[in-house]
Amino acid sequence: MSALHSKILRPHELDSRDIAIWRQLQRQVPHLGTPFLSHAFAVAASRVFGNVFVSKLQRAGRTIGFFTFQYRSALHRALGIGERLGGELSDYFGLVAEQELSLSAAELLRLSGLNTLYFTHLDENQQNFGLSGEQPEPGLKIEFPNGGPAFWTARRQMDKKFTADTERRERKLVQAHGPLDFVFRHEQPAIALAALIEAKRAQYHRTGVHDSLSSARGRKFLAELAQCDDPDCHATLSTLHAGKQWVGSHFGLMFGETLHYWFPVYNPEMKSYAPGRLVIKAIIDAAGENGVRMIDRGSGDSVAKQDFATARHHFLRGVWMRPGPIGLLYRARLSAGWRLRNINTVAGRIRKPEEQT
Numbered sequence: 355m356s357a358l359h360s361k362i363l364r365p366h367e368l369d370s371r372d373i374a375i376w377r378q379l380q381r382q383v384p385h386l387g388t389p390f391l392s393h394a395f396a397v398a399a400s401r402v403f404g405n406v407f408v409s410k411l412q413r414a415g416r417t418i419g420f421f422t423f424q425y426r427s428a429l430h431r432a433l434g435i436g437e438r439l440g441g442e443l444s445d446y447f448g449l450v451a452e453q454e455l456s457l458s459a460a461e462l463l464r465l466s467g468l469n470t471l472y473f474t475h476l477d478e479n480q481q482n483f484g485l486s487g488e489q490p491e492p493g494l495k496i497e498f499p500n501g502g503p504a505f506w507t508a509r510r511q512m513d514k515k516f517t518a519d520t521e522r523r524e525r526k527l528v529q530a531h532g533p534l535d536f537v538f539r540h541e542q543p544a545i546a547l548a549a550l551i552e553a554k555r556a557q558y559h560r561t562g563v564h565d566s567l568s569s570a571r572g573r574k575f576l577a578e579l580a581q582c583d584d585p586d587c588h589a590t591l592s593t594l595h596a597g598k599q600w601v602g603s604h605f606g607l608m609f610g611e612t613l614h615y616w617f618p619v620y621n622p623e624m625k626s627y628a629p630g631r632l633v634i635k636a637i638i639d640a641a642g643e644n645g646v647r648m649i650d651r652g653s654g655d656s657v658a659k660q661d662f663a664t665a666r667h668h669f670l671r672g673v674w675m676r677p678g679p680i681g682l683l684y685r686a687r688l689s690a691g692w693r694l695r696n697i698n699t700v701a702g703r704i705r706k707p708e709e710q711t
Contacts, residue, residue, distance in 0.1 A: 356414045358457065360465040363408050365396040365422070372410065375417050377586060379450050380609070385479035388650065389607035389614055390439075390446035394584035396422045399440050402575040405431055406439060409466035411451065419451025421466055434469035442566050443575055445614060445652040447473050448480040456484045459674035469678060474671040475653060487670030494663035496649040502638045509662075516661055520631055527627040532597020536636040538644045543580045543591040543605075550591070550603045551576065554619040576617070579607065586610075594633050599624070602633040611647035613637065630658055 368376070376393045380386045389395055400406035405425035411418055422439040425431040438447040449455075449462065462485065463471060476487050498505035510517040528534060540546045551567055558565040567573055580589045588608040594601040602620035606613050620629035637649065651659045653669050 358461070358465060359412050361410045361412070362467055363410060365393060365400045365406060365408055368393065368408065368410070372417060372420075376420050376450060379419070379452065380586060383451075383453050385477055386448075386450050387609050387612060388446045389587040389609045390444045390475075391422075391448060391450050392584065392586035392609065393420075394582055394587035395444075395579070395607075396439060398578045398582060398587070399424065399444075399575065402571060402578050403441070407466070409462075411455070411465060419449055419455055421449045421451075421462060423466060423468065423471060434467060436463075436466070436468045436471040438471075438473045438475065440575070443572055445475055445616065445650075446477060447475045448477060449483050449485060451483060453482070456482075459485055460676050463674055463676050468676070470673060470675045472673050474669065476670040476672075478668045478670060480670075487672035489671050490668040491653050491671070492655040493653045493667050493669050494651045494655055494659045495665040495667070496634075496638070496651065496662045497647070497664045498638060498641060499647050501642045502640070505638055513661075520628070520635060523627045524632055524635065527596045527601070527624070527632065530596075531599040534601075534636070535595040535597075536640060537593050538590065538637065538640050540591045540593065543589065544577070546591050546593055546603065547577060547580050547605060550605055550617065550619055553603070553621075554617055557619055557622075560622070576605065580605070582607075592633070592637060594629070594636050596624075601627070602629040604633055604637070608646070611645055612650055613646050613648070614650045615652065631661070634662055 373393050380388075380391065396406060396408060399422075403424055405427075407423060407425075409421040409423070411421065423436040424439055424441070425435070426437055426441070430436070438444055457465075463469065473487065476485065477493075478490070480486070496505075506517065524534070551573055555565055555567055557563075558567075567576070579587070580591060582589045586609050590604075590606050590608055590613060592604045592606075594603070600621050601624050602618065604615065604618045606616040608614070615634075618630060618633060620633070634649070637646065641647065649662075651663070655663075655666075
């Protein structure tokens, strides 16, 4: 078999043929069907973060894969220290390639001009390419290929108590505040997105959780994505009201018929009605008319996520390194940071438990 070669490009430098191959690969390999691995997501990240690159993998002159990554700073670029595309604002990481491709992490780093790369959110199926990590973390999905009504029929048979309680809370909400008004996708999302970000940051502050939207660049990235209507990365900002009362909102991305549930936020004054549950229910109820057949809940398996889940997979994290001092020094620095972060996380949970989303 001939050797692998690569060309390292900016996302916008790929031509229409490259983009078509990228799209085809994501559709041919089921576990690659996520907006976070799409070319459109890479382009949006490049516009905001700047140091974003694509390693285009080729064998015998034929393009067989794409690997996106970014540098946190000019210094990291000079040292060959990469990170996953989007940094903490991405729920998937990995290689988009033909199913038959197999290579080591060190080889992928070499082809990408990297010495080391820290990552999270590597789907377990990336091990088929030869790429792996450690510390498995569960991820949950909600599948309803036959539509919302069929999902609720099956759910009622599996967990009658949960389904009845959800319907009861919905009725009480309507009685107290008025009829439900659900918008699946705001066509002009700027105002709704600004309100969502403000409410989400207030939730982070209230619960003592790290604010992933604290940087202006991170907020700009969400605004950039909100304008994206690419079929592989279609922004979806949803809101649920009862009468004039705001209940909850969600900002996510769609790939085909899969909605990635990303930034949900709820009105804390509506807590007794389980607003998070009702937003999910509204999305499932409106799924048929909006082309949704699955909701990917990302990483984590909180009770709120387990209540709806129909499928489970795992994410991996770790540090890939090529032989040499840079990788070893970077890993040592990361290890020290992880220990400090774990201490702060435990302290935060003691102060105030995290809201489930």
